[in-house]
Amino acid sequence: MKLKLDWTLLTPILALIVLGAAAMIHNTVLFIVSAVALALAVFATVHHAEVVAHRVGEPFGTLVLAIAVTVIEVALIVSVMLSGGPDKVGLPRDTVFAAIMICSGAIVGLCLLVGGLRHHVQDFQLQGASAALAILFALSVLTMVLPNFTSTIPGPTLSTSQLIFVGVISLVLYVTFVFVQTIRHRDYFLPFESASVTENRDADEEADVPHAPPPSNGEAWLALVFLLLSLVSVVGLAKLLSPAVEAGVAASGAPEAVVGVVIAALVLLPEGLAALRAARANRLQTSLNLALGSALASIGLTIPTVAVVSIVIGQPIELGLAPKEITMLALSLLVSVITLGTGRSTVLQGVVHLVIFAAFLFLSVVP
Numbered sequence: 001m002k003l004k005l006d007w008t009l010l011t012p013i014l015a016l017i018v019l020g021a022a023a024m025i026h027n028t029v030l031f032i033v034s035a036v037a038l039a040l041a042v043f044a045t046v047h048h049a050e051v052v053a054h055r056v057g058e059p060f061g062t063l064v065l066a067i068a069v070t071v072i073e074v075a076l077i078v079s080v081m082l083s084g085g086p087d088k089v090g091l092p093r094d095t096v097f098a099a100i101m102i103c104s105g106a107i108v109g110l111c112l113l114v115g116g117l118r119h120h121v122q123d124f125q126l127q128g129a130s131a132a133l134a135i136l137f138a139l140s141v142l143t144m145v146l147p148n149f150t151s152t153i154p155g156p157t158l159s160t161s162q163l164i165f166v167g168v169i170s171l172v173l174y175v176t177f178v179f180v181q182t183i184r185h186r187d188y189f190l191p192f193e194s195a196s197v198t199e200n201r202d203a204d205e206e207a208d209v210p211h212a213p214p215p216s217n218g219e220a221w222l223a224l225v226f227l228l229l230s231l232v233s234v235v236g237l238a239k240l241l242s243p244a245v246e247a248g249v250a251a252s253g254a255p256e257a258v259v260g261v262v263i264a265a266l267v268l269l270p271e272g273l274a275a276l277r278a279a280r281a282n283r284l285q286t287s288l289n290l291a292l293g294s295a296l297a298s299i300g301l302t303i304p305t306v307a308v309v310s311i312v313i314g315q316p317i318e319l320g321l322a323p324k325e326i327t328m329l330a331l332s333l334l335v336s337v338i339t340l341g342t343g344r345s346t347v348l349q350g351v352v353h354l355v356i357f358a359a360f361l362f363l364s365v366v367p
Helices: 002-024 028-056 060-088 091-119 126-144 160-184 203-208 217-252 257-280 284-313 323-339 347-365
Strands: none
Touching: 002 028, 002 217, 028 060, 028 217, 028 257, 060 091, 060 160, 060 217, 060 257, 060 284, 091 126, 091 257, 091 284, 091 323, 091 347, 126 160, 126 284, 126 323, 160 284, 217 257, 257 284, 257 347, 323 347
């Protein structure tokens, strides 16, 4: 245990050192080292997030990771917007859309599939899933579909007053959800407490369930500090490697929107791994809290921030999705409502979500 703890404390510091060196020196060796450091920082992020989550309990633990990751995702998008100029007017939309599809398709799908294969049937709180999906549906349509049909300024852009309005309602919806999740109806987002939780498990499965006592306050604060350091290193390295990603996308002839998919995937990787580990340990409620909460935070925090940046620097942004993307978004959200509308899941739901995500990926590269 001591070796694991030392490794997870050392990794974020080494990743930041690699980030600083790679920012000043550009060569192939440092590029490869940066990619390795990025992968290690992701695993360190997951570890520290789980320590914090274990200390503060559900649903606060998953909320910490979702907001932390999204805040740094917003910083990454804004920095690329400022440096890229008018050529990046669609980057916020592409990244947020990709984040929704990754959360509702890849993360939810993998969790349902892996959890179903390991535990056959898993239960979760229907009220919590329904609340999250209702907010996600409203946020998605109001921010990425409605801009195509406004008439003050031809879509997919919005006028200044419309952009302010969309930013305000996005923030209001997200803050309301956080209030409901953490205070008013916290029990909707807590895992079921049942005496049968350990039934039909072998010794290996039993070991996956965390029975250790919560960490101390000092350990939790230390984990929170290194969680933030890990997230900074993940996003910093992702931004450092993004020019190579953009060059690779351009060389392959794929649409520029694929860059948003890559950014979203890199930033959401820690949450995806944490959600997958929770599903394997028969804690599907935690997995759904992470996946759906991340999608909500991605819209509810990103749209208001980029709206402010757009107005301040006078750079318009395109929020409206193209018809193909609207179709994929509608399919993903509708299927999520259906598959998560019973409070129980099997491998079937997981396969459906993953197929939709596979279609999204394929059509992103081959539109």
